[in-house]
Amino acid sequence: MLDIAGSIIARVRAAGANVEIDGGKLHIVNGRRVPNDLKAEMRRNGRAVAEWREREGEIAERAAVLEFDGH
DSSP, rough: HHHHHHHHHHHHHHTEEEEEEEEEEEEEEEEGOOOOOHHHHHTHHHHHHHHHHHHHHHHHHHHHHHHHOOO
């Protein structure tokens, strides 16, 4: 499922938008740029998309800590 989620997020970003989690819900920034069929696919796979974004955030946070600690 995470492969599907990563693919969905990549296609959303390629359309010039992004996926965020706001208040525990998925939100598409610049959603008008995303085709309706892709929005529907994201809704069908919402849980996997949210999990993928959370993991992406955790990885970015760890990278920032390593960069800061490494000077």
